[in-house]
Amino acid sequence: MEDRVHSTKQGPFSIVTAIILIGYALFEILTSFFGMLEPLIQRSLFLGLGLGSVFLVGFVESGQNGWRRWYLLPLAAIGFYVGFHITWHNERISNFMIDITATDKVLGLLAIALVLDAARRSIGIFLPALAILGLAYYYFGNAWISGPWQPPRVSLITMIETYYASTETIFGYMIDLGTRVIAIFIILGALMLSTGATDIFVKLATRIAGRSYGGQAKICTASSALFGTVTGSAVANVMAMGQVTIPTMRRAGYSGGYAAAVEAVASAGGQIMPPIMGAGAFIMAEILGIPYSQVVVAAIFPAFFFFMTVWLSVGFYARRRNIAPLTKEELPAWSEIFDPYTSLPLYLPLGAMIALLSMNYTPTFAGAIAVGLLLVSQLALRIIKVFSEGQPKELGQSLMELLRQVLTGLYNGGRAVAMIAVLLACAAIVVKVLLTTGIGVKVAGIILSVSMGSLIAVLVLTAILAILLGMDVPTTASYILASAVAAPILVGLGIVDLHAHLFIFYFAIMSAITPPVCASVFAAASIANVNFWRVASHAVIMAVGLYLIPFMFIFRPGVLMEGTTFDIATDVVITGIAILAITAASSGFLTRTLNPVMRVALYIGAALLFVTTGWSDVVGFSIIGAVAVWGHFTRSPPAPLNVANAGKQVFRDNS
Template sequence: MSTDQVQSDVIDEKQKQELIQKYDRESNVRQNLGKWIWIAAIIGISLTSFHLYTGLRGTFGSLMQGAVHLGSGLALIYILYPINRRASKKIGVPFYDAILALASLYCCFYIVWNYDYLTSAVLFGFSTHDQIVALAAILLLLEATRRAVGMPIVIIAVLAMLYGVYGSASWLGVFSHPGFTWESMATRLFFTTESIFGTPIQVSSTFIYLFLLFGVLLVRTNIGQFFNDIAFRLTGRYTGGTAKAAVVASGMQGMVTGSSVANTVGSGSFTIPMMKRAGFKPEFAGAAEASASTGGQIMPPIMGAAAFIMAGYVGIPYSELIIYALIPALLYFLGVFLGVHFEAKKQGIVGLPVSELPTFRSFITRMDMILPLVTIIGLMLIGYTPTYAALWGILAAFVISLLRKETRPTLLGTLDIMEKAARTAVPVIAACATAGIIVGIVVFTGLGGVLARGILVLASGNFFLVLFLTMVACIILGMGLPTTANYVVTATVAAPAILLFDVEPIAAHMFVFYFGIVADITPPVCLAAYAGAGIARGNPMRTGVTAFKLAIAAFIIPYVFVMNPVLLLQDWTFATLLPPLITAIIGMVAISAAIMNFFVDRTKILERFALVTGGIMAVYPNDIWISLGGIGIIAIVGLIQYFRKKNNQTPDQADTATA
């Protein structure tokens, strides 16, 4: 491929933004706010200032903290997000959206102004005015969520509320319950900490927002380019080096961004043209970037927003959660890395010349860029709260940005960062609040326990079938819901079914978390893969299928750590950890080789079948003899291919291979 062709593959900032808006609903904002840009800036800066203040001085009560958080977020959504895509090109904000923004502020700040009265009204009853405010707030929340997040989660929330009101119908059978009136349901959803202002919003209004601000500020330091350079230096000269570098770089960037589509577009705009130049097909280049970028949501230390909520649900400190999540995340990226390696070997794609790689000297002059990440990780590991760690990380990132002229923000630049953090956060706020409605209905009606028992009955008590049905539910929900909302719903509905088998809570919750995330690269609705295809100019569905194949580890690892939570560092020693870890890696090598159709040599049909069988046997965690049998099958296939390849080589090829 010529230099001109490579240049034509590189997309500019406008094209990147168009791709993000096309495949990421959360980025589909008004293109020209006109004079309203100042109102949006004031609300965004005020919201960020509020979280910095409460992070430093301590948060208010859960209901009051959440009310300020949600009210400001909803108002900002109505200013930023149009009623439909056609309206996004119009200048300014229409009067009806201005009214909706003011109404959102009024409904939520009604809690702040009447906090003492409302906390007592829970016991003594709510007035008609209270009921109207609650109903209006719920409607405003649902419409804001539709605009910023999408319709699927709104449909589920509406169905949940209909079930809450009309659940006494006899035809519902075992799913029936006494039912609520619209008024009582609305006040319970909005004026208590059991639903809209439950755990998701409580976590969002404390440290998720601060970590999002940290991510925005860290991007300002150009750490993304630093990660790319490190990745290319480490892997660029080896077989398929450009694709391997994309996997490593996306994993590191994912620690900061936590967004599948945004990471795919941001990192992929650089890595995908490089992969195509090396000889990878457009569909493979887009898929490699998408699968690696999606894994960013499971990569400590920051992961996706849902991980913070998981810590609250499971009842463990976030500093412990990131340690438990490390081995599965590394296994995921190893799986993608292996897929890239085998594809490169099959295609005969070599690495880049060392002269084209970044120098070690260039890293030394930029090593300060990792200080903010080191600060956050270090403080959490020695026992400080995520809020405290995030504040110091924000300070460190800000100081680092001052060290270089090209990243040094002015006063207006600093305010822009504060506003951008709010813009990044509002879809998460809406998703958390709407997911809270669903969770509230599930808890109020006892639906969670009924569904868990229903899954158990449907699976006839078979543990593997329960896991499979839960996986399918998570993937289907993930095709329409953002990761945060998907996790909240499945953790409430599906995880209890797994817990009936005395599974470790962290393993059950991590299981649903993983499968909610991989929906972004699971056809037919694989938005991260479609974004990668847009950059690579490849076929979207083929890109999605290839991304699914590359990320096959994500469909294996959760089963392994549910059956043997030692991979999540539960009650582990080196003696108990090493055998399942080693067999899992060997099994992933075999399965990846079978899927990519190359091991030592191109695989034949029977060899692929044997590799898959041996790989599944190897990763089986609770019987070492089954694992050893699988490893034996893999070794036999490897030897067969080795001798076949050796016998098929010409003398010149053999000399070259030896050299």
């Protein structure tokens, strides 16, 4: 009886929550199509709807009773109001000649507190705790601290004006980017998922990778790469794809820990996969003041090398254990991959979006067009299919199913956008503290002092900083914080702005798979039901080459499409060979199973390719080539394929 009463009480709130989140998503779609409202109005609606929705979703989905659940309702109401208050009073608040009222002060304090609590509920405790420490330092530091670390003195009014009643912090450029760019791509990904458009990714990946060694794991790698360009989120990738990929890899002969590690690492790489990269890439373009397409072009080879590393690693692993590829009969037919009823709603929106971005249209417009094409193509093709199959009576049922899928996508998209809104607001608080107190400059000074001005040391410390800041927070937050501190140092040492930011962004991505706190590994381990550290150890070994790729951004800028065609080709080939050698040494296999001496030799040869001199390239190539040739002529005859587990279940059966 108690469960029935609880369900009854929650029912109306579930409906209200669904209406608000669907409306939230529609608001973002419409403003992307027809233009944004005035900045303070657009941003306050975006954050107000997101802030209130986080608490409302928490209430609806909570399994607790009593005050532990019901107190979330007033928090949701206040969350909505602190945003709407700015919307209603935007003209007065925008006028710097008018003092803020007592109501503004109270709501400002409530808004900051609610942003911190909502962020804690959405992304964990680390970033909100950092924001609280920063605010305490900002407001009380002048009285509590003396010496070079003493921040300027500020009043409560100044704090509220800076953080709430202005377009500087929680209604600043990060929230602007969230509502203007990031939201529409999150909604696009949610709609693709809900309408089944992304199922084609699995079939395409199976066709590409299924017949090679490690086929099942390579399918996971390829599908996560394709899927990541829609979601832009490591954990979302793991949770969506891992339910299928991890069990399939285990049935093919991979251990649970290794299968989970493949999914975790491949999913993390989705955030650097063009054309839709992680939200941090949009923020990067905004910070640098460059077209988003320029970031996408620079990320092409880094993304290629990321997935090449995983691809090689699982291939070498499969060869060492003689795990068979899929048979021809298990591959999906090309007709399934290019069936217009299932493929057009995927290829048409993505193709149009890539074309528009390449023509330097804004990401907002490109995303809006992609959403429109997705919905229109789904509607048109379902109507055509019903009549072409001679079943006009099924039209109503088909359209109702499409409506259900679209509403589900809008709901999930609205929910994800709400989490992004509070994440960006919380990150904005921390960044503002770094800027207004000068602590960011002081930390940068410490990095320079410890590194003694050495570029290599600065790069290593920057990588460590990005990974540490990424513990228990999304990549976007890690990138924002690390770039605020470290990017000026790298640029000051002569590194191109875009190269410096991509270096930081890449290591922010790596935080998702780097122990001890790594969200992707935790998610994959929970799906595989294996020990976390077992998954983490496999992920780190697999990712050895990945940790070295960003250093090539600095020493071989051709990897980022910088320089002449010859320079780009040379840097790409050398980087590819270095990654091949590192991955082979880490996996213990190249043309044969490698002994310790051969593995060390490959590491040495790869290390020499990081030194940008002619002699080091020649020596490095010679060492790697010698190991490959020696291994080829001394390898044992291949053992019979391990086909016991192959062919029992393939991806297309699960999709």
